[in-house]
Amino acid sequence: MMQRTKDLSVYAGGHVNTHSRREVMKTMGYAAIAAGVCGKVPSLLASPAPTAPVAIGTCKTYNSAELLSTLDKMFDQLGGLKRIVNGKTVAIKINCTGEATWRLGFLPLGDTHYTSPEVITAAVHLMGKAGAKRIRILESSFSSVPLEELLLQANWDPRQIASAASNVDFENTNFLGKGKKYSRLVVPFGGYLYPAFELNHSYSDCDVFVSMAKLKEHETTGFTLSMKNCFGISPCSIYGSSAGIDEPDENPRGGRGVLHSGNRQPSKIAPAELNPTSPRQDGYRVPRAVVDLVAARPIDLQIIDGVKSMSGGEGPWAPGVAAVQPGLLVAGTNPVATDAVGVALMCLDPMADRGTHPFETCDKSRACDNMLRLAEQAGLGTRDLNRIEVIGARIKDVAVNYAAQRTASLMRYGPLPTRGISPALM
Amino acid sequence: MSGIMSSELIPMRWPSQWRDSSTLQRLSNTPINCLLIEGPDPLRSVVEQAQKNGIRVIHGTSELSGITVVQGEWPGIRLSRSGGRNTASSGPTGLPWVNSNGWEIRLVAALNPKSTIWVDVTPKDPSVSYQLCVADVAACGGNWIISLDDQLAAGIERGDAEPMETWKGLVESVEFFATHNDWPSYGGSAVVGVLSSFSGEDKALSWEVVKLLNRTTEQYRIIPNGSFSANSLSGLQAVLCPESDLPGGGIRKQLLDFVQNGGLLITRSAWHGIPGTPADWDHPRYAGRVLGKGSVAVAKSKDAADPYMMANDAVVLVSHRFDLLRLWNTGSVSAYLSEAPDGKRAVVQMVFYAREMNGAMAAHGPVNVSVRVAGRYRTARLLTFDKQPLALGQPDDHGIGMVIDEDSVELHLPPLSCYAAVELGV
Numbered sequence: 001m002m003q004r005t006k007d008l009s010v011y012a013g014g015h016v017n018t019h020s021r022r023e024v025m026k027t028m029g030y031a032a033i034a035a036g037v038c039g040k041v042p043s044l045l046a047s048p049a050p051t052a053p054v055a056i057g058t059c060k061t062y063n064s065a066e067l068l069s070t071l072d073k074m075f076d077q078l079g080g081l082k083r084i085v086n087g088k089t090v091a092i093k094i095n096c097t098g099e100a101t102w103r104l105g106f107l108p109l110g111d112t113h114y115t116s117p118e119v120i121t122a123a124v125h126l127m128g129k130a131g132a133k134r135i136r137i138l139e140s141s142f143s144s145v146p147l148e149e150l151l152l153q154a155n156w157d158p159r160q161i162a163s164a165a166s167n168v169d170f171e172n173t174n175f176l177g178k179g180k181k182y183s184r185l186v187v188p189f190g191g192y193l194y195p196a197f198e199l200n201h202s203y204s205d206c207d208v209f210v211s212m213a214k215l216k217e218h219e220t221t222g223f224t225l226s227m228k229n230c231f232g233i234s235p236c237s238i239y240g241s242s243a244g245i246d247e248p249d250e251n252p253r254g255g256r257g258v259l260h261s262g263n264r265q266p267s268k269i270a271p272a273e274l275n276p277t278s279p280r281q282d283g284y285r286v287p288r289a290v291v292d293l294v295a296a297r298p299i300d301l302q303i304i305d306g307v308k309s310m311s312g313g314e315g316p317w318a319p320g321v322a323a324v325q326p327g328l329l330v331a332g333t334n335p336v337a338t339d340a341v342g343v344a345l346m347c348l349d350p351m352a353d354r355g356t357h358p359f360e361t362c363d364k365s366r367a368c369d370n371m372l373r374l375a376e377q378a379g380l381g382t383r384d385l386n387r388i389e390v391i392g393a394r395i396k397d398v399a400v401n402y403a404a405q406r407t408a409s410l411m412r413y414g415p416l417p418t419r420g421i422s423p424a425l426m
Numbered sequence: 427m428s429g430i431m432s433s434e435l436i437p438m439r440w441p442s443q444w445r446d447s448s449t450l451q452r453l454s455n456t457p458i459n460c461l462l463i464e465g466p467d468p469l470r471s472v473v474e475q476a477q478k479n480g481i482r483v484i485h486g487t488s489e490l491s492g493i494t495v496v497q498g499e500w501p502g503i504r505l506s507r508s509g510g511r512n513t514a515s516s517g518p519t520g521l522p523w524v525n526s527n528g529w530e531i532r533l534v535a536a537l538n539p540k541s542t543i544w545v546d547v548t549p550k551d552p553s554v555s556y557q558l559c560v561a562d563v564a565a566c567g568g569n570w571i572i573s574l575d576d577q578l579a580a581g582i583e584r585g586d587a588e589p590m591e592t593w594k595g596l597v598e599s600v601e602f603f604a605t606h607n608d609w610p611s612y613g614g615s616a617v618v619g620v621l622s623s624f625s626g627e628d629k630a631l632s633w634e635v636v637k638l639l640n641r642t643t644e645q646y647r648i649i650p651n652g653s654f655s656a657n658s659l660s661g662l663q664a665v666l667c668p669e670s671d672l673p674g675g676g677i678r679k680q681l682l683d684f685v686q687n688g689g690l691l692i693t694r695s696a697w698h699g700i701p702g703t704p705a706d707w708d709h710p711r712y713a714g715r716v717l718g719k720g721s722v723a724v725a726k727s728k729d730a731a732d733p734y735m736m737a738n739d740a741v742v743l744v745s746h747r748f749d750l751l752r753l754w755n756t757g758s759v760s761a762y763l764s765e766a767p768d769g770k771r772a773v774v775q776m777v778f779y780a781r782e783m784n785g786a787m788a789a790h791g792p793v794n795v796s797v798r799v800a801g802r803y804r805t806a807r808l809l810t811f812d813k814q815p816l817a818l819g820q821p822d823d824h825g826i827g828m829v830i831d832e833d834s835v836e837l838h839l840p841p842l843s844c845y846a847a848v849e850l851g852v
Contacts, residue, residue: 103754105794106825106838144710145742152746155798250710251735316755 049382052334053078053389054341058398059307060327062110062118067329071122071303074331075130077391084208084301084333086131091206093173094120095214095229096139097315100153104316104323109154112310112323115212117156119305119329121164123212128165135165138202140174140232144251147172173200175237175250182238182248182269185296189378191274192288193262196296198238198248198270203297211299211335215306215326215342217402218314220282221290221368222358223348225339226302227375230293231286234259238267259289283354283361283368291374294335302338304330306345311402322409326400328393336381337388340372347401350383430482432492433542435460436600437484438572440472441579447475449583456597457604460484462571487544487571494538498527498547498570500554501562502779503758524758524779529640531568532614533633536648537624543568552577556596557811558779561845564603565762565775567610572596599811599845606809606847609773612764616647617748618740619658619665621673621681623651628669631733635668638737643761645750651677664690664744668736672696686718692740695725711739752798759792763799772850774799778842795839797848803835805851810843818848 055074059066075081094115103109110116124135141150147170148158162168171177179201186196203209211226218224234256237248241257246268258266260282265272278284306328312321328345332338340350348358350372359368372383382388385395437460438453450472453461460482463469473483487495503524531543545563549556552575563570574582581589603609620639622632639646649658649665654677659665665681672678682701685691692712693700700722705714712723723743725731746752750763757780765772778791806818806828818837821827829836837848 101752101754101756103794103796106754106796106821149742149746152749153752155752 047379048387049336049376049379050334051337051382051387051389052332053391054330054332054334054338055391056341056345056393056395056398057329057331058327058393059329060325062116062307064118064122067118067122067307068125070329071119071126071331074329074392075126078331078333081126081130084130085127087133088207089134089136089205090127090132090208090210091136091138091202092120092123092210092212093138093229093233094212095224095232096141096150096154097224097232098317099142100150102316104310104321107323110156111308113214113216113315114154115214115305116307117151117161119303119307120212121161123210123303124161124168125164128168132165132208134167134169136202136206137161137168137170138173138200138233140200140235141172142174142236143253144172144175144177144237146170171200171202173202173233174235174240175252176200176235176248177202179205182235184270187292187296189295191292191295192374192378193259193273193275193278193285194271194289194292195274196271197234197293198266199233199297200235203233208300209297210301210303212303212305213342215304215309215328215330215345216314217311217346217348217358219318221286221371222352223339223343223346224314225304225342226299226335227290227294227339227371230297230299231256231259231290233293233297234289238270243267260286281366283359283366287369287371287374290371291378291380294375295378295380299335300333302330302332302335304328304338304342306330306342306400311346311406320406322406324400324402324405326398328398328400334381336372336375336383340383340385340388341390341395343372343383344385344395345399347399347403350385430459432490435482435490435493435542435569436604437462437544437569439464439548439574440469441574441576441583443576443579444472444583445469446583447471450475450479450481452582452593453481454479457601458572458597462487487546492541493544494534494541495544495546495571496527496530496534496568498530498545498563499525500547500549501526501558501777502554524641524760526640526760526777526779527563527568528566528760528762528777529637530633531563531566532640533624533636533648535567536653537650539653545570546573548573549575549578551575555844556592557599558777558844560596560599560603561777561811562760562779564599565760565777565845572600595811602809602811606773608766609764609775609847612766612773614645614647615750615763615765615772616645616661617663617750618644618744619647619649619662621649621651621654621658621665621667621677622669623671624648626669626671628671631731631736632668634733635666635737638734639666639740640760642737642741643751643753643759644741644744645763654680656680659684659689662689663748664692664740666692666736666740667694667697668731668733670694670696682717685720685722688719690720690744691722692743693722693724694731695728697722697724700724709739709743711735712743748800749798750800754796755792755794757792761797770852772799772801772803774837774848774850776842776846778844778846791841791843793841795842795846797837797839798834799837799848799850800834801850801852802833803850803852804830806835806837807849808837808839809847809849811845812843816840 055077057070057074059070096114104112151158177200182198183201183204184196211229213226213229216224236252239256239258240252241254242249244267248267262280306326308325310321311324330342343350354369355367376383436457438458440461440463461476476483527545535543545568578589582593624632702715702717705716705721707714715722751761760777762775808816818828825838826840
C-alpha cells in the first residue's frame with residue numbers, strides 16, 4: 001500500500017505545496033526557456049522552482065531480496081519504473097570516487113564511499129524487468145582503463161551486474177571511450193561557469209539518465225548526492241589536469257583541476273568558462289560546475305544508496321571519517337528535491353548557506369556555496385522540504401545524524417591513525 | 427669459514443672508520459658472516475680477529491664465485507628535484523615514483539640462475555630506514571651488502587643508544603630473512619610472463635618493462651629466451667614479448683600453442699601476420715586476434731614502444747580478474763606471492779615504501795592494510811621483524827583477521843612498519 005506523508009522536515013514544519021508531475025515538467029520547461037532567453041542566472045524567475053515526489057525506503061542490508069523489494073516499492077511510489085525506462089536506453093552514472101585501492105578501514109568500498117554493487121545490480125535487474133532496452137553503467141574512473149577493470153580492482157565482479165538484465169554494458173567516460181566524438185551539451189540557463197560541456201558520447205546516447213549516488217557528506221561541498229555525483233561525468237581528457245591545451249588527452253591522468261581550481265581552461269575543443277576572473281576557490285567553483293553539468297545533462301532518475309555509507313567526507317582520505325549504516329534508500333525524479341531530502345536524512349539543512357554548517361571551513365575564504373541553492377536559482381528544482389512530497393518513510397523518523405555517528409565512532413574506536421605522509425602520496 | 431658456500435654468506439661492508447678489532451663484537455650473535463674490507467689499508471688486526479671469529483673476509487666481490495653484484499639504488503620514494511622535504515617525484519600516473527631493487531634482483535637472477543645476487547648500495551643520509559633496504563632486497567631473494575652511513579657507524583662504535591637501537595633493528599631484519607631462508611626456493615606465482623632476451627637492441631626497453639611491471643603489483647615471471655623451457659609458461663594467463671624481434675621457431679610455436687589453449691600473447695607490431703581472426707574487442711594501442719581458445723594483442727604502432735604503457739597495458743589486457751593479489755591501503759608497495767614446492771604453503775611478502783620519503787622516516791607505516799590472495803588457503807600467519815608471529819583467525823573487534831571466501835582469502839592486518847609477510851596454508 002502506498003504511503004504518502006506530508007510531514008517533511010526535521011528542520012521545517014508547515015504547509016506542503018506539492019505539484020503534480022505535469023506541473024513540474026511545465027514549470028521546469030518554462031524555467032529553462034526563461035533562463036536561456038535571459039541568459040542570466042535565473043534568480044529572477046517568477047515561477048517557483050519545480051518539485052517532484054521523493055521516495056524513502058528503509059533497507060537494513062544489501063541482501064538482494066530486501067533490496068529488490070524495497071527498490072521495487074519505491075519505484076512504484078514514484079509512478080512506476082516502466083514509465084521511465086520501458087524500451088529505452090538507460091545510462092546509469094555510479095559513484096566510484098577515488099582509487100579502488102583505498103578503503104575506509106577494512107570495509108569493502110561499497111559499504112562506505114562507492115555505490116554498492118548490490119544496489120546497482122538490484123536496480124539494473126528491476127530496470128530490465130521494466131523493459132529497458134539497454135542499460136549502460138558509467139563512471140569516469142581514473143585514467144582510461146575499462147570500467148570493468150576498476151570494478152575488479154574494487155573486488156567486485158562486473159559479471160554480477162552484467163547478468164542482472166539483458167544488454168548491460170560498461171563504459172569509462174573519463175575520455176572519448178567507445179565513441180567517435182565528444183558530445184556537446186549546452187547549459188540551458190546559460191551556466192554559472194560554463195555555457196556548455198564536451199562529454200563522452202554516453203551522456204547523449206541515452207534516453208534516460210540515472211544518477212546512482214551514495215548518501216555522503218563531502219569535504220568541499222558539504223554533501224555529495226545525485227547532483228554532485230555528476231561532477232564525474234566531465235572527462236579528465238578535457239577537464240583534467242593533464243588535458244591537452246588544444247586537443248583532449250586520451251590517456252588522462254590525475255583529477256579535475258580545471259573544474260576544481262580553474263587554474264587553466266579546458267582543452268580548446270570545449271567552450272571556455274564564461275568569466276575567467278571569477279573566484280578560483282573550489283568552494284565557489286565546484287558547486288557551480290555541478291549545477292552547470294546537471295543542467296546540461298538532466299538527471300531523469302536519482303537513486304541514493306544510504307544502506308551503508310560513511311560520514312565526514314566523500315572518501316577515506318577525508319579527516320575524521322567514520323562508517324555509518326543509515327539503512328536507507330532514496331529515489332526521485334527531480335535531483336534538487338531528491339538531494340534536499342538526502343541532505344535532511346543526514347540531519348543537515350538543505351536551506352543552509354555559505355558559512356554555515358555544512359558549508360563552513362576554518363578558512364572562510366574557502367567556505368562553499370550550497371549547490372542546492374544554486375540549482376534552485378537556476379530553476380532546476382526546489383530544495384524547500386515544505387514543497388517536496390516525501391513518500392514512504394518519514395524523514396524525521398529515519399534521519400541519521402551523521403555528525404553524531406562520527407563522534408560516537410571516535411569515542412568507541414578513537415581517531416583513525418593519521419598517515420605519516422600526505423594522502424596524495426599513499 | 428671456508429666451508430660456507432657463497433650462497434650462505436651474509437655480507438657487510440666494514441666501515442672505514444672502524445679501526446679497532448674490538449668493534450667486531452658488534453657482529454657477535456648476528457648472522458653476518460662475511461666482511462667486505464676495502465681500501466689500501468688491510469686492517470690486519472681486524473682481518474685476523476674476524477677470521478678467528480669465523481667470519482669470511484673479502485677485499486672485493488670479485489674474489490667470490492657464484493655471486494653477481496647489482497649496483498642498486500636506495501629504496502624509497504624518490505626525492506623531488508626541487509628538494510622540498512615534503513614533495514616527492516611522481517611517475518606518469520601521478521603516483522609517487524618508488525626506487526626499488528626487487529625487479530633487478532629478479533631479472534639478474536633469471537639471467538644468472540646459478541648466482542646469488544648481492545646488492546651494493548650505500549646510504550646517503552643518516553635518517554634512512556636500514557630495515558627497508560634489507561627488506562627490499564631480501565624479499566626478492568637478494569642480499570644487501572650491509573653498508574652504514576658514517577654517522578651511524580661512529581655511533582655504533584661508541585655504543586651510543588640511538589645508533590645501537592638502529593643497529594639492533596637492522597640486525598633483526600637480517601636475522602628474519604636468515605631464519606626464512608627457504609622462501610627464496612619457493613616458486614614465484616605469476617599471471618604474466620615477460621619473455622625476452624633482455625639484451626641487444628631492445629635491452630633497455632625490456633628491463634624497463636620489468637621495472638614498471640613490478641610497480642603495478644601484478645605477479646610476473648621473467649622468462650629469458652635463453653632459458654625457455656616447456657614449463658616456462660605453466661600457470662600463466664598471458665605472455666608479454668617486449669622485443670620487436672620474433673623469438674626463434676621453437677619458442678614461437680610454444681607461444682602459439684599457449685594461445686591456442688586459452689592464453690593471451692601481447693606482442694610488438696613486428697608480429698603482424700600472426701594467425702587467427704580479428705577479435706571483436708578494441709584497444710587504443712593494440713589490435714586483437716582470436717586464435718583457438720586464446721587471443722593475441724598486437725601493438726598497432728610501429729613507433730618506439732613506451733615501456734610504461736606497455737607494462738600497464740599488459741595488466742589491463744590480461745585483466746584484474748586474474749589478480750593473485752589485491753591490496754588496499756598499502757601506499758607505495760612491492761608485493762610478491764610465492765608458493766612452496768609442495769603446493770600447500772605460500773607466502774606473501776610486502777615492502778612498504780611510504781615510510782621512507784625524502785630520506786626521512788614517517789611516523790609509522792601503513793594502517794588498515796587489506797590483502798586478497800587468490801587460492802583456497804585456510805590458515806594465515808603474519809610475520810614482521812619486531813613482533814611475535816600472529817595467527818590470523820576470524821576478524822577480531824577491530825576487524826583484524828582473515829575472511830575466507832571460496833577461491834580466495836582476505837587478510838586484514840594490524841598497523842605495519844616497512845615490511846610484512848603472511849604465510850598461508852591450505
